Amino acid sequence: MTCRRCIPISISRTPSFPNWSSCKGINGAQKPAGGYSWNGVRHSGRQFCAVADRTPDLQPPAGLWMISMKIIGIDPGLDRTGWAVLESVPAAAPRLLASGLIHTAKGLALEKRLAEIFDAFSAVIRDHAPGEAAIEEVFFSKRADTQANTTHARGVILLACEKLSVKITSYNPKTIKKTLSGSGSAQKPQMQRMVQLTLDLKEIPRPDDIADAMAAAICHARVAPFKAALARAAR
Template sequence: MIVIGIDPGIARVGYGVIEKQERLIRPLCYGCIETSSHERTTSHRLHEIYTRIQVLFAEHSPDEIAVEELFFTKNVTSAIRVAEVRGVILLAAEERGVEVVEYTPNQIKLAVSGSGRAKKEQVQDMVRRLLKLEEIPRPDDAADGLAIALCHINTLR
């Protein structure tokens, strides 16, 4: 089974691709899709994310995709942009016929670290340990993508 975890954002979309074979879980790749606001419209940035997500899906043929749910605080503009990014990700997944499962930040923290109140650094270190990586994936968004994929795999057990 191949799962892609996605941490949506307009400037950076973090992703982590994990394969599970029986009891073995291993990372296939991780990284970020980055877009710049310099001289680019929101629609251009969304199209770039959509296109690169399609390539990621085509390269890895995921069985399922896990996405972090929209976490809304005080910045309405930021929340709207993240919602738009989630929309293009959901569209790309639907076009491939791949199921999307959504998790809250607390569910992700709990599944990866054992505590829904874990700090970001604790979750990142657990990602490193669980996937037997030499160092914590950088940037943070890539580690978050892996954490989301791990959350989904741990939830399936």
């Protein structure tokens, strides 16, 4: 959550003010690794906020530059793997950049289907260059074959992220639901509606695989900045 007085600036560049180090510990004060870009957020007040709308007793340099993330959300499956790439910018709603499905034919051998998922997902990462990924944890299913297939698909997706240096975070399905809707037991229609509202989509996102991937990415866009801020505060 960012300050209501923060004004997003459309341009992006690397900050060059001399007293940048004086903001150590404030959101965006440390230059990030690959997958990030510097995006400007100028504050209209005398002070500026870092986390949860609180205003620290600090003065920013001549302009406050914060970090934007490009996130890929994934809903793994052997038959269909949904993916969605979002750009998360401070002081603004996340923006959908691209989404899609990876299909595999049921008649193929398991190893060939997994190879297809790995190759197709690796191509998606190369095309869109996300810095971080969000994926659902595998939940218990009464159908052991369904759970095993999802686990296999999830494994090759994790491998692709590791090989292409994409930091991946796993989320419990209930955490994703609660982050978006406020309820860990929200049903699919409610979740799809929340995804539509958050991303300002003209229609309800379909199919479910893509909508779930969008939800995972939105969850990470909201949770990751708070985790990073807490980690900096603990140093």
